[in-house]
Amino acid sequence: MKSIKRLRELIAGRLVNKLILLFSAIIIVVVGCLTFISYQMLYREAIGNSISSTTNNLMLVNQNMEDYVKEMEKRSLPQSNFDELSYAFIDEEESYSSRMLIENYLRGIFYNEEDLEGIYLYLVRTGKYYEVKRQRNDITISTHEDNSILEQPWYKEALQSQYNRSYQSLAFNTYEDSYSKKSEEGFFAYHRVLRSISTRAPQAVISFYYNRTIYSDILEDIPISGEEQLFWLSPTNEVFVASDPDVHRQLIDNHVIDELDHMDSNQYSYTVGDRQYLVIFDVGEKEGWKLIKQIPYSQINASAKQTLLFSLLIGLASLVLAIMLVIILANRITKPLIRLSAQMKRFGAGDFDATLEVVGSDELAYISHRFNSMVSRTNELINERYKLKLAEKNAVLKALEAEINPHFLYNALQAISTKALKQRQFDIVDMVDALALSLRYCISGKDIVTAEEELKHVGHYLAIQKARFGERLIVKLNVPPELQIVKVPKLSIQTLVENAVKHGVENVSKPVTIEITATAYEQHVAFSIMNDGPAIEMEKLKEIEYWLAQDWEESLYKQESIGLVNLNARLKLVYGNDAKLNMKSDERSTEMTIILPRGGNHEFD
Structure with missing residues (x-):
């Protein structure tokens, strides 16, 4: 009761407090109603915007990914003199010029390609392969022998492919060869079989080993926050990127990956335990690469709640701003009297520099002018005494x-x-x-x-x-x-x-x-x-x-x-x-x- 009584005395004691209380009450009612209406509208749109923005983002990134993969195929095909290069594959052991032709061909591909970690060219007839690496600012070419390349799964897959190619995930590879053992920063491998034009027999296999530049340049354009997960799968559903391997295993165990190949829409929902997940995906039109993003529904709801919080904060900020404007206007009305009172208190406490800025020509300005004259005369007397x-x-x-x-x-x-x-x-x-x-x-x-x-x-x-x-x-x-x-x-x-x-x-x-x-x-x-x-x-x-x-x-x-x-x-x-x-x-x-x-x-x- 004492606190309420003191509050009433404070409000009734000053005119500025009465003005602030009146206008603040009106503003609170208006801002509260507007905040409630805006929340109802924003909450309904939050989930729809989250799904549509994720779908568009995956589609654009997947297009860039497929363009990037298409660029790999162009690199692997000799642009000119394929007949000479085919002959060099056969005559490489006996002819120095054939070896130089091969090395220049490999060096020309590798030059100025920062995303390539290394190039390997395997000669089927001799069982020898060329290795192109970058040592600091220099490109080095070396030769090695390995008869196990022809037994690798990726080589067999390339032979069976109608496009004579295969893709290999290095980050999630379950087997190793001579190439991957030397690949310290390997992320993605592209293999292409080069066949004889006349006999169509395989003569060589060129392999491009890419570093994580592809991930940094393209996949990082997909925002990942909270418990969201991102996966990049090849046309054969081989995983190349998995933000969480355990979650990828969860998708396989719940047959989510299999269901995606038969879906008409780009959304799929499934439940594990008491948690429900939304899977949004995009399948490339050219190659069939898949970009998959899994979002927990709890996070989507959290986004909606965040929208609510944002709406409330806007309302609160508007309310605070409005009340501040009311306080400023109310104080501006009574400011001259308050300022004069404060300067008089300073003067009474011994501060003899407490002067007032005289504004206008009304009665208050006259009083301020006389107060400044009194302060100035007092300072003169003090200086003389000092x-x-x-x-x-x-x-x-x-x-x-x-x-x-x-x-x-x-x-x-x-x-x-x-x-x-x-x-x-x-x-x-x-x-x-x-x-x-x-x-x-x-x-x-x-x-x-x-x-x-x-x-x-x-x-x-x-x-x-x-x-x-x-x-x-x-x-x-x-x-x-x-x-x-x-x-x-x-x-x-x-x-x-x-x-x-x-x-x-x-x-x-x-x-x-x-x-x-x-x-x-x-x-x-x-x-x-x-x-x-x-x-x-x-x-x-x-x-x-x-x-x-x-x-x-x-x-x-x-x-x-x-x-x-x-x-x-x-x-x-x-x-x-x-x-x-x-x-x-x-x-x-x-x-x-x-x-x-x-x-x-x-x-x-």
């Missing part, structure tokens, strides 16, 4: 860099002074050069540099600190070449190295190792500075972590650890909240890590 905020952030960024540079300059000058007072050596020149390069790097106009440039600057800084601490400072660098092109904020790595020197090396007298490492991950790149100096007090570490986790603007008011806080603020300003500065410390080491998101200014792939 530019002011960006300028403020840039000013803060410059101020942070200015804070870091004097801090480093102080430490560098202190290191030079200490070295000069204690050692009195000329390597002070190197320290001054390193300081000059560092100062030049600090005052350069670039805010973002490559890791390679930053590491060079860190090297200058550590050179100065090395002079200050000597063997107490050990530096290890582990940055792969492919990560040296990563973009980083200027003085970012140097800030962490300086912090490691200040809190790690200065506070102990033993050697301290500072290791700089870069590692690439799927979503970010990490630069780590680790030292094995004294650990940071836990309370101090928690305080630093707390300020690093705060909003960068708030954390700038923290005066202690200003280098780390400033660096964290710069990372947030340049890269957003995905960038971060992590810090951890224990009794063995202290590690500070800069994490930069991959992409944008720091892309290196």
